[in-house]
Amino acid sequence: MYDYVIVGAGSAGCVLANRLSEDPDVKVLLVEAGPPDTADFIHIPAAFSALFRTQHDWDHMTGWEPGADNRRIYLPRGRMLGGSSSLNAMIYIRGNPLDYDEWRDAGCAGWGWDDLLPYFKRAEDNERGASEFHGAGGPLPVSEPRARSVMCEAFCFASSIASSTDSPLASASKKVRSMGGVPTCVVSVSTVLPGK
Numbered sequence: 001m002y003d004y005v006i007v008g009a010g011s012a013g014c015v016l017a018n019r020l021s022e023d024p025d026v027k028v029l030l031v032e033a034g035p036p037d038t039a040d041f042i043h044i045p046a047a048f049s050a051l052f053r054t055q056h057d058w059d060h061m062t063g064w065e066p067g068a069d070n071r072r073i074y075l076p077r078g079r080m081l082g083g084s085s086s087l088n089a090m091i092y093i094r095g096n097p098l099d100y101d102e103w104r105d106a107g108c109a110g111w112g113w114d115d116l117l118p119y120f121k122r123a124e125d126n127e128r129g130a131s132e133f134h135g136a137g138g139p140l141p142v143s144e145p146r147a148r149s150v151m152c153e154a155f156c157f158a159s160s161i162a163s164s165t166d167s168p169l170a171s172a173s174k175k176v177r178s179m180g181g182v183p184t185c186v187v188s189v190s191t192v193l194p195g196k
Contacts, residue, residue, distance in 0.1 A: 002029040010083020011191070015123050015139055034079035037086045045190075048089040056080045057087060090190040092142050094120055126189075142189050 004020050006013045009032035017030040034056060041047040042056070053059050058077040064070050078087035097113035104112030121135030127143045130136040 002027045005029045005031065007031050008033075008083060009081050010078060011085045011140060013083065018139055032081055032083075034081070037081040039080075042080070042082070042086045045089040048087060051087050052076050085191055092140075092189045092191045140191060142191060144189055 041050040060075040061072040078084035100113040123138045124135035126134040
């Protein structure tokens, strides 16, 4: 008999199982549908796309997207120990604060951005240290990219100019920025231990 059954051994499931199992009186079962994270391509960030549409991927598609000419978009989701964190080149993304607030406003009490931010911070071990929006000392290492290209920086600069006009993009960007989110472009941080 278990006190807690956690379905899905992705980042959130693993962190939750770890936190709950800190209490020696609690029995925790962590269930994962996919295989262990032993495939070579999982551990080579540049090879992550080789895992798409394999046994390591749930191979989801979005609904018909009106903003994408009514196309369905492929949505890779990890089906292995580590979940999508093992399938996404180790990119660390929390999600858009506005999405969390929409969940709260749709009736999911406790799922707004301000409700969840303390948990995100507690889970994070950001190499930049703790701040208003980031945590340090948690079980999930978060690090800056070790290499940046000139083209990447130029793209982000151009994106920031486009979002500084009186456009809908600028309005949305300003709202997201005020909530600690990513405005329009950013060089992604990773869930990588030093040198690994």
